[in-house]
Amino acid sequence: MPIVRVEMFEGRDRETKQKLVKSLTAEMARVTGCSxxxxxxxxxxxxxxxxxxxxxxxxxxxxx
Amino acid sequence: MPIVRVEMFEGRDRETKQKLVKSLTAEMARVTGCSxxxxxxxxxxxxxxxxxxxxxxxxxxxxx
Amino acid sequence: MPIVRVEMFEGRDRETKQKLVKSLTAEMARVTGCSxxxxxxxxxxxxxxxxxxxxxxxxxxxxx
Amino acid sequence: MPIVRVEMFEGRDRETKQKLVKSLTAEMARVTGCSxxxxxxxxxxxxxxxxxxxxxxxxxxxxx
Amino acid sequence: MPIVRVEMFEGRDRETKQKLVKSLTAEMARVTGCSxxxxxxxxxxxxxxxxxxxxxxxxxxxxx
Amino acid sequence: MPIVRVEMFEGRDRETKQKLVKSLTAEMARVTGCSxxxxxxxxxxxxxxxxxxxxxxxxxxxxx
Structure with a gap:
């Protein structure tokens, strides 16, 4: 159920955002034990x- | 004085947002007793x- | 997927919060069509x- | 390290935003003692x- | 109607918060023209x- | 300059939070190129x- 928000300068493309979402999600799960x-x-x-x-x-x- | 924030997928029109604002406001007042x-x-x-x-x-x- | 945040003065008990969660969720679904x-x-x-x-x-x- | 967020009606130009950033930052430092x-x-x-x-x-x- | 949020390290007392609220509010009004x-x-x-x-x-x- | 916010259920200890901060920061830098x-x-x-x-x-x- 965690919610992660990222505020950053505009200009990243969809591929970078996809990578970011994937990577932050994986780290949240790895470190906190959530799914x-x-x-x-x-x-x-x-x-x-x-x-x-x-x-x-x-x-x-x-x-x- | 309550502040309600809604994050949702883009695409709702003004009429829907007006209904949402009206309805969430009414429920806030009804349940919490605020004006x-x-x-x-x-x-x-x-x-x-x-x-x-x-x-x-x-x-x-x-x-x- | 909508996220609703409520900031209000402290002091409401668990029962009131449960009612608030139930009611705001129902209105979100009714007005926007989400589940x-x-x-x-x-x-x-x-x-x-x-x-x-x-x-x-x-x-x-x-x-x- | 303080973070100040401002939500306001759209329409202010860059010069006004620059003044706002300058002034809110100065007040944060003056009142709280941060840099x-x-x-x-x-x-x-x-x-x-x-x-x-x-x-x-x-x-x-x-x-x- | 502007909403200003401040996130800062805990530890400021009520008097400092009162000064901060007063000062940020005054600057918001002065720079943006809101009441x-x-x-x-x-x-x-x-x-x-x-x-x-x-x-x-x-x-x-x-x-x- | 990115700001990452994490909302999660309470209960994680300081060591877990330290790991989370370290790991989310590293991923932000790796994926977006910020420092x-x-x-x-x-x-x-x-x-x-x-x-x-x-x-x-x-x-x-x-x-x-």
Whole structure:
């Protein structure tokens, strides 16, 4: 039943997200002993214009 | 003052969201005794490419 | 697969939470057409010392 | 290390978000004593069609 | 209607939280133009045993 | 800069949480290419009395 949420900069493609979901799910099951079937992973893409670090937008701090 | 968040697959139209907001708000008030006016409901549409269940993307597991 | 989160003031007992889970789940299924079995509801009790409204702690604004 | 999340109606431009990130970060550091460099701020723009208040969508209650 | 969430290490007292709520609310209103009355701030205290940074628990990395 | 949140039933000890943080951080870095140092993991222990699945509390459905 665990729920894992990932917030990261937008731009990863579907294949990377599939790998991430697979890998985080496997680790959750391995470390906590839950079943893989019970794990939910929800990914949120965040624009660099919506993420501030140290008071500055990531869009400014880490331009693409 | 309760805040209710709903994460669900994207694709519901405005009318359905209006019904959902009305109904969840009414139930919150009925069961907990808070006022309807104080209830916030925030809906997040999640793409099936951003939701993993059992290690697999919902986009693969439940194609439209 | 929907996930519903509820943040509310702490203090509701288990019976009320059970009613809330039952009722929000039923409404999710009725309005969106998902199965009841797929609905997760996660409740977070929030202390009035951790909730600010209009710049003031709820602990001050709404003392028990 | 604090993480601040802001959910607000969509429509603010990048300059406003930059000001918000700067100001919330400064206040976090001033009040809690953490370093500004350690503060993350994540902004989520919410459509008025996804926000219910008192059982009604903000899109209806507060049309633009 | 904005909702601000703060996750930070546990240990701040009520007075500090009151200052934080007051100050974040004032800045939200000043920068975005919303009313102070409409701002919610929800604080979550996180134990250093529940926060990992760079793969290590904060409890180990930043012992009290 | 990614932030990973884990909600799971309460009861895991510090050693398990340390392993979980280490492992999820490593996978985030491996799959997305971010640095391990930039990954935050925040764990939330949820009581079985606060988690509903299919309309029933986990406390009832999965008693300890």
């Amino acid at each position: 893989e079937a019970s794990v939910h992973v929800v990914i949120t893409d965040v624009s660099k214009e919506d993420w501030g670090i140290g008071g500055e937008l990531a869009a400014t701090k880490f331009p693409d | 309807e006016a104080s209830v916030h409901v925030v809906i997040t549409d999640v793409s099936k490419e951003d939701w993993g269940i059992g290690g697999e993307l919902a986009a693969t597991k439940f194609p439209d | 009841e079995a797929s609905v997760h509801v996660v409740i977070t009790d929030v202390s009035k010392e951790d909730w600010g409204i209009g710049g003031e702690l709820a602990a001050t604004k709404f003392p028990d | 500004e460099a350690s503060v993350h701020v994540v902004i989520t723009d919410v459509s008025k069609e996804d926000w219910g208040i008192g059982g009604e969508l903000a899109a209806t209650k507060f049309p633009d | 102070e009355a409409s701002v919610h701030v929800v604080i979550t205290d996180v134990s250093k045993e529940d926060w990992g940074i760079g793969g290590e628990l904060a409890a180990t990395k930043f012992p009290d | 391990e140092a930039s990954v935050h993991v925040v764990i939330t222990d949820v009581s079985k009395e606060d988690w509903g699945i299919g309309g029933e509390l986990a406390a009832t459905k999965f008693p300890d």
